[in-house]
Amino acid sequence: MAKELWKGNEAIAEAAIRAGCDCFFGYPITPQSEVPEYMSVHLPEHGGVFVQAESEVAAINMVYGAAGAGMRAMTSSSSPGISLKQEGITYIAGAELPAVIVNCMRGGPGLGTIQPGQGDYFQATRGGGNGDYRTLVLSPSNVQETVDFVQEAFDIADQYRNPVMIVCDGLIGQMMEPIEWREIPKRKLPPKDWAAGGRKGRDHHNVINSLYMDPEVCDEHNRHLDEKYAEIAKNEVRWEEVQCEDAEIVITAYGTPARIALTALDALRAEGIKAGLFRPITLWPYPEKALHELAAKEHVKAFLDVEMSSSGQMIDDVRLAVEGQKPISYLGHAGGVMPTVEEMIEAAKKALKEVK
Numbered sequence: 001m002a003k004e005l006w007k008g009n010e011a012i013a014e015a016a017i018r019a020g021c022d023c024f025f026g027y028p029i030t031p032q033s034e035v036p037e038y039m040s041v042h043l044p045e046h047g048g049v050f051v052q053a054e055s056e057v058a059a060i061n062m063v064y065g066a067a068g069a070g071m072r073a074m075t076s077s078s079s080p081g082i083s084l085k086q087e088g089i090t091y092i093a094g095a096e097l098p099a100v101i102v103n104c105m106r107g108g109p110g111l112g113t114i115q116p117g118q119g120d121y122f123q124a125t126r127g128g129g130n131g132d133y134r135t136l137v138l139s140p141s142n143v144q145e146t147v148d149f150v151q152e153a154f155d156i157a158d159q160y161r162n163p164v165m166i167v168c169d170g171l172i173g174q175m176m177e178p179i180e181w182r183e184i185p186k187r188k189l190p191p192k193d194w195a196a197g198g199r200k201g202r203d204h205h206n207v208i209n210s211l212y213m214d215p216e217v218c219d220e221h222n223r224h225l226d227e228k229y230a231e232i233a234k235n236e237v238r239w240e241e242v243q244c245e246d247a248e249i250v251i252t253a254y255g256t257p258a259r260i261a262l263t264a265l266d267a268l269r270a271e272g273i274k275a276g277l278f279r280p281i282t283l284w285p286y287p288e289k290a291l292h293e294l295a296a297k298e299h300v301k302a303f304l305d306v307e308m309s310s311s312g313q314m315i316d317d318v319r320l321a322v323e324g325q326k327p328i329s330y331l332g333h334a335g336g337v338m339p340t341v342e343e344m345i346e347a348a349k350k351a352l353k354e355v356k
Contacts (some may be wrong), residue, residue: 001289003178008168011179012076012102014086015150016159017042018181021051021100022068022071025062026233027081030114032104035076054079057240060088068208069197072154075104078170079120080111083128089163090129094210096194096225098157100134100150101165103203106280107335108307115336118255121313125284132222134229137283139254144175144279148184153186159233167283169308171256171338206301232285239287240279242263243269246299247276251346252291252318253306254280257339261306264344273277274299275348283314288321291347295325302351306344327355 006014009292013035014022024043025037036052053059066073077085082103092099107117111317120245124137130138136156140146146168153164182274196206212218242267244250251261258279268275278294280287294300304325305315312330317329331339 001180001182003052004179005149005176005178006143007034007315008146008173010038011044011143011147012150012173013038015147016074016100016154017046017048017153018185019151020072021048021154022335023051023062023066024075025051025058025059025066025073026075026077027053027059029078029081031106031116031173032076032102034079034173035102035104046065056084056150057088060085060092061098062094064088064095064097068095068196068284070100070197072158072193074100074102076104078104079106079108079117080118081351082123082266083298086123086128090127090133091136091210092146092152092163093133093135093225094131095208096161097163097208098154098161099163100152100153100157101163102166103165103167105169107168113336116256116338117336118257118308118333119313119334120167120308121283121307121309123337125164125317126286133225134232135163135282136160136232136285137165138169139167139260139281139283140172141255141279143172143175144179146172147179148182151184155189156194156236158189159187160228162228162232167255170257179242190191200229218307222269236282237287238281239290240281241294242274242277242279244278244294248299248301249276249304249352250300250302250342251304251306251348252278252280252314254283255308257306257307260341261344262340264341264348267341268348273348273352276294280314286317286321288317291318291321292323295322298324301355304344304348304351305330306339307332308334308338327351329354332335
């Protein structure tokens with residue numbers, strides 16, 4: 001299959017179109033503005049609807065409405081814009097609607113910088129909106145994975161009637177790489193007989209709602225959601241292990257830092273230091289069982305968590321999974337500064353030295 005050179009953000013938009021996206025509602029913000037720009041031209045060519053909303057708040061509520069009518073709906077933004085969408089995201093989760101949300105992350109907090117960052121991990125995996133809810137979170141480390149995940153995300157969202165978030169840092173959105181347009185395996189999806197698409201053929205109204213005034217009813221709804229999240233955690237968890245079968249030091253990283261770590265592994269092994277990489281692909285559900293089992297192996301002496309955030313966010317999940325079996329150290333930068341190969345090598349050597 002021939003490869004094509006694509007820019008990350010434009011490839012995200014094209015992937016969504018190929019996945020059958022019906023509606024895109026968004027608002028420009030660096031470094032993801034090419035997504036709505038591409039959608040504005042090409043989605044209508046395929047019979048879809050593009051709307052540049054008056055704000056991020058308006059955009060996510062348009063997603064709510066379109067998803068409630070049974071459409072494949074999507075939005076994208078970058079960190080501060082995703083913050084503005086959080087109320088709508090919790091409504092979408094509470095109403096059990098499928099939607100795809102792309103966050104091309106930049107540095108923060110606040111308006112921060114337009115450079116790439118990973119400071120939105122808590123927001124994505126813990127839920128930035130109110131209440132008890134979960135979004136499945138996919139984290140690609142290159143443009144090929146990004147387009148694959150975007151196409152699959154629509155099916156995942158439809159299967160579980162739940163929002164799916166894809167988080168990629170701004171570097172992935174802005175870089176150009178050769179990719180293949182692969183045939184993504186289709187899932188057997190349930191009918192959207194819940195959608196508010198008119199009453200024809202039914203003796204009842206379909207009501208899209210996330211408000212439950214009776215506390216017992218709301219409690220039961222939350223229990224139902226918990227069962228669904230447990231099913232997602234059982235079926236959808238993903239991760240990658242690179243040279244972990246004999247690793248003394250294991251680097252945990254996702255997105256661009258995981259990609260940089262691959263070069264660090266080669267350099268460390270060239271010096272006789274057995275290094276490996278554990279890369280979570282789903283940030284939620286987090287591959288905690290796999291990481292726990294890796295930590296239990298005798299040859300693993302220490303972990304080095306590497307992130308593009310100041311003091312670490314994923315490191316909390318690393319600690320929870322490792323459960324104190326092995327020491328964990330941290331290397332990270334924020335504000336668009338990326339950890340370098342040299343820094344990873346030095347930090348890995350230091351971590352090993354401290355346990356020997």
